[in-house]
Amino acid sequence: MRTLYVVTHPEATHHVDRVVGGWHDSLLTPAGTRAAAAIAASLRARIPEGTDVEVFSSDLQRASQTAATVGELFxxxxxxxxxxxxxxxxxxxxxPQEWLDQRFVPPPSAGDRMHHDEGVPGAETKAAFARRVYAAMDAILERPREHQVIATHGGTLTFIIASWIRMPLDAAGYVNFRAASGSITVLREDAFFHNREVLIGEVP
Incomplete structure (x- = not known):
């Protein structure tokens, strides 16, 4: 059996300041820091002592702070x-979020949603976003471990799950998997059928 625990970072300063996150390098709030400790404790309780665990993380501080708290415990x-x-x-x-809301061009209901231009200079398309997350997942899954932890972001979770269930990249334009900030999504592959299970978004 193989299990990945995908952690969406808890409360960060961009949440309380009502500004757009994305690549803006916000930090965990005090509440977020406490939540990260609860996440780490929950993972420690789930994963047997002596298990070889790897922890991966986005390099943005709100995720890497979360990962560091988990890593310290392991x-x-x-x-x-x-x-x-x-x-x-x-x-x-x-x-401010309102700045983005005034300029954002929503994707069409049909057609090429993956390469849609959202009207904001420099913004990633869904295609570019998904492609890099799929590549990260490929690299993680190439490493033979029974237990792995990934600290990341709410939006990134969608394409982590899509990659896990082997959804073709071209089909990912409509998909959206949502989980609360500070939650743990469990991805599990059984050792017999090699089916891949998804348990979305439990908050410790």
Whole structure:
């Protein structure tokens, strides 16, 4: 059996400041720091002592702070990977949410949603976002471990799950898997059928 625990970072300063996250490098709030400790304790209770655990993380501070708290409890140093970042919102990153809302062009209901231009200079398309997350997941899954932890972002979670269930990249334009900030999504592959299970978003 193989199990991945995907942690969406808890409360960060961009949440309380009502600014766009994306690649804006916000920090955990005091509440977020406490939640990260609860996440680490929950993972420690789930994973047997003596197990070889790897921890991966987005390199943005709100995720890497979360990963560092988890890693400390397991005695490992997180592996930072910028491909696990949240979607880039280009010029909107760090600006008030209202600034983005006024400029955002929603994707069409049909057609090429993956390469849709959202109207914000520098923003990633879904195609670019998904491609890098799929590549990060490929690299993680190439490493033979029974237990792995990934600290990342709410938006990134969608494409982590899509990659896990082997959804073709071209089909990912409509998918959206949501989980609360500070939650743990469990991805499990059984050792007999090699089916892949998804348990979304439990908050410790």
């Amino acid at each position: 005695g490992v140093t997180p592996i930072l990977d910028e491909r696990l970042r949240e979607k880039s919102y280009g010029e909107a990153g760090g600006r």
